[in-house]
Amino acid sequence: xxxxxxxxxxxxxxxxxxxxxxxxxxxxxxxxxxxxxxxxxxxxxxxxxxxxxxxxxxxxxxxxxxxxxxxxxxxxxxxxxxxxxxxxxxxxxxxxxxxxxxxxxxxxxxxxxxxxxxxxxxxxxxxxxxxxxxxxxxxxxxxxxxxxxxxxxxxxxxxxxxxxxxxxxxxxxxxxxxxxxxxxxxxxxxxxxxxxxxxxxxxxxxxxxxxxxxxxxxxxxxxxxxxxxxxxxxxxxxxxxxxxxxxxxxxxxxxxxxx
Amino acid sequence: xxxxxxxxxxxxxxxxxxxxxxxxxxxxxxxxxxxxxxxxxxxxxxxxxxxxxxxxxxxxxxxxxxxxxxxxxxxxxxxxxxxxxxxxxxxxxxxxxxxxxxxxxxxxxxxxxxxxxxxxxxxxxxxxxxxxxxxxxxxxxxxxxxxxxxxxxxxxxxxxxxxxxxxxxxxxxxxxxxxxxxxxxxxxxxxxxxxxxxxxxxxxxxxxxxxxxxxxxxxxxxxxxxxxxxxxxxxxxxxxxxxxxxxxxxxxxxxxxxxxxxxxxxxxxxxxxxxxxxxxxxxxxxxxxxxxxxxxxxxxxxxxxxxxxxxxxxxxx
Numbered sequence: 001x002x003x004x005x006x007x008x009x010x011x012x013x014x015x016x017x018x019x020x021x022x023x024x025x026x027x028x029x030x031x032x033x034x035x036x037x038x039x040x041x042x043x044x045x046x047x048x049x050x051x052x053x054x055x056x057x058x059x060x061x062x063x064x065x066x067x068x069x070x071x072x073x074x075x076x077x078x079x080x081x082x083x084x085x086x087x088x089x090x091x092x093x094x095x096x097x098x099x100x101x102x103x104x105x106x107x108x109x110x111x112x113x114x115x116x117x118x119x120x121x122x123x124x125x126x127x128x129x130x131x132x133x134x135x136x137x138x139x140x141x142x143x144x145x146x147x148x149x150x151x152x153x154x155x156x157x158x159x160x161x162x163x164x165x166x167x168x169x170x171x172x173x174x175x176x177x178x179x180x181x182x183x184x185x186x187x188x189x190x191x192x193x194x195x196x197x198x199x200x201x202x203x204x205x206x207x208x209x210x211x212x213x214x215x216x217x218x219x220x221x222x223x224x225x226x227x228x229x230x231x232x233x234x235x236x237x238x239x240x241x242x243x244x245x246x247x248x249x250x251x252x253x254x255x256x257x258x259x
Numbered sequence: 260x261x262x263x264x265x266x267x268x269x270x271x272x273x274x275x276x277x278x279x280x281x282x283x284x285x286x287x288x289x290x291x292x293x294x295x296x297x298x299x300x301x302x303x304x305x306x307x308x309x310x311x312x313x314x315x316x317x318x319x320x321x322x323x324x325x326x327x328x329x330x331x332x333x334x335x336x337x338x339x340x341x342x343x344x345x346x347x348x349x350x351x352x353x354x355x356x357x358x359x360x361x362x363x364x365x366x367x368x369x370x371x372x373x374x375x376x377x378x379x380x381x382x383x384x385x386x387x388x389x390x391x392x393x394x395x396x397x398x399x400x401x402x403x404x405x406x407x408x409x410x411x412x413x414x415x416x417x418x419x420x421x422x423x424x425x426x427x428x429x430x431x432x433x434x435x436x437x438x439x440x441x442x443x444x445x446x447x448x449x450x451x452x453x454x455x456x457x458x459x460x461x462x463x464x465x466x467x468x469x470x471x472x473x474x475x476x477x478x479x480x481x482x483x484x485x486x487x488x489x490x491x492x493x494x495x496x497x498x499x500x501x502x503x504x505x506x507x508x509x510x511x512x513x514x515x516x517x518x519x520x521x522x523x524x525x526x527x528x529x530x531x532x533x534x535x536x537x538x539x540x541x542x543x544x545x546x547x548x549x550x551x552x553x554x555x556x557x558x559x560x561x562x563x564x565x566x567x568x569x570x571x572x573x574x575x576x
Contacts, residue, residue, distance in 0.1 A: 151341070151343065153339045153341060153342075153343035154343050154344075154345060154346075156310050156330070156337070156339070156343065157337065157339060157343040157345075157401075157404075158345075158356070159310070159329070159330045159331055160308055160309075160310070160330045160331075160333070160335055160336065160337040160405075161356055161357035161360060161404065161405075161407075161408055162331050162332075162357055162360040162361060162408065163331065163356075163360050164331060167360065171356075172345060175347040176346065176347055254347075
């Protein structure tokens with residue numbers, strides 16, 4: 001078993017160096033002035049506004065992704081049309097593209113002087129649009145393989161028992177996709193609350209209007225206020241962690257039924 | 260009334276799955292569609308269920324033309340080879356599904372599901388999930404689920420195909436008993452001739468998208484309509500131009516006008532029967548299946564010279 005021990009040791013050391021120690025350092029930095037200072041740092045009007053916008057936008061993104069991501073996955077798996085392969089490879093583009101490039105693209109397309117006549121730049125809508133762009137693949141890629149594996153016998157069985165198309169979707173397909181949808185949605189949420197590159201150009205970073213938490217943190221660091229930056233960072237971290245843990249708990253519960 | 264299939268054809272691209280198939284399935288019968296894979300038997304079953312739409316022809320169930328009726332409104336219970344269990348529902352919820360769709364009163368659903376679980380011997384498993392059941396239990400659950408809606412016909416697509424041999428045998432005789440208690444018109448698809456003979460009171464032999472023969476297990480075995488049917492429903496060996504069942508090959512120590520000389524090639528003892536491999540004087544091989552007792556009397560050994568006679572044989576054009 002010494003090989004196992006060695007492997008475990010390396011894995012834990014690596015995880016600690018790359019993830020755990022930096023996170024602990026941030027938590028430490030946020031708590032340097034005691035809980036009172038931490039609390040006042042995260043409840044300044046500007047910080048609160050940034051956090052509110054961040055979580056509001058992230059929740060909107062999660063809801064839209066859950067619905068649209070499932071729909072796109074459905075079309076990619078169940079429909080056959082010319083160019084399906086192409087569409088399928090475009091899905092991953094937001095992951096491959098540097099996020100700052102995405103932000104620039106969105107600014108050109110949906111900013112002042114937009115060639116399509118839509119100007120949402122420097123508004124909260126821009127935040128949501130930018131986040132939708134970078135998180136598109138999460139739900140699609142989580143749902144797609146599950147949908148491919150999904151036994152169409154189940155749907156035929158339900159049909160022969162009298163279930164119409166809508167009932168089959170609601171009672172047979174959706175419950176089987178739910179774990180994957182939640183998993184993709186949880187990842188979109190975690191990604192959304194921390195996104196910087198994609199939002200920084202297109203939103204204009206106007207305090208109390210379009211400034212998200214990550215940009216607020218960046219501003220505090222530039223201004224030399226490290227404890228305030230760390231405090232807001234810890235709030236983001238806590239919510240990300242919560243989303244991921246919640247996702248795992250739900251999945252564990254679902255997996256018990258699978259064979 | 261039963262089921263009437265009239266001139267049904269179905270293609271999948273270039274592949275012809277059903278070629279003008281016509282069939283009468285009597286009310287209350289237990290019919291097996293028997294054939295090799297690709298013979299069209301599963302497609303025919305799915306056409307009857309409405310899961311596949313025929314290119315031509317019609318399907319009449321209990322006197323009503325159901326050719327264009329969607330599966331939801333055919334009153335057909337369907338059981339799949341791989342169970343098609345609703346994985347996210349308990350056994351109870353699986354069986355109750357069709358009744359809930361029909362918006363039956365809660366009390367009635369509770370009673371009916373209870374009875375069905377009793378019938379399929381799963382009363383103690385109501386709150387388990389399909390993943391926690393064995394294959395045989397899952398298939399019994401699927402059967403209860405199909406029966407819950409009181410179907411006019413019950414269709415089973417290779418229902419025991421995914422189960423191991425012991426469970427398969429058990430379920431066959433159980434299905435037979437169930438059908439005697441509850442004689443709903445039942446059609447079973449299988450590629451296993453032994454299963455067809457054991458379970459069904461009528462067999463439809465299919466090959467290459469067509470029906471080869473319809474008859475009772477005895478008729479199919481004793482009077483096969485074609486060489487294909489004869490060789491598909493039981494062992495055959497060849498003697499000159501005729502096909503013969505190995506148990507109809509007689510081995511004699513002394514020859515006469517009706518016998519052909521042969522040499523013993525090998526003797527295999529397989530429990531209740533003994534298999535004797537023979538070579539005719541012309542160099543052709545055939546084999547005979549003889550009872551243990553006869554084998555003992557003949558005391559055959561490889562190299563022995565004997566005489567054989569076909570007590571029953573058939574020649575097909």
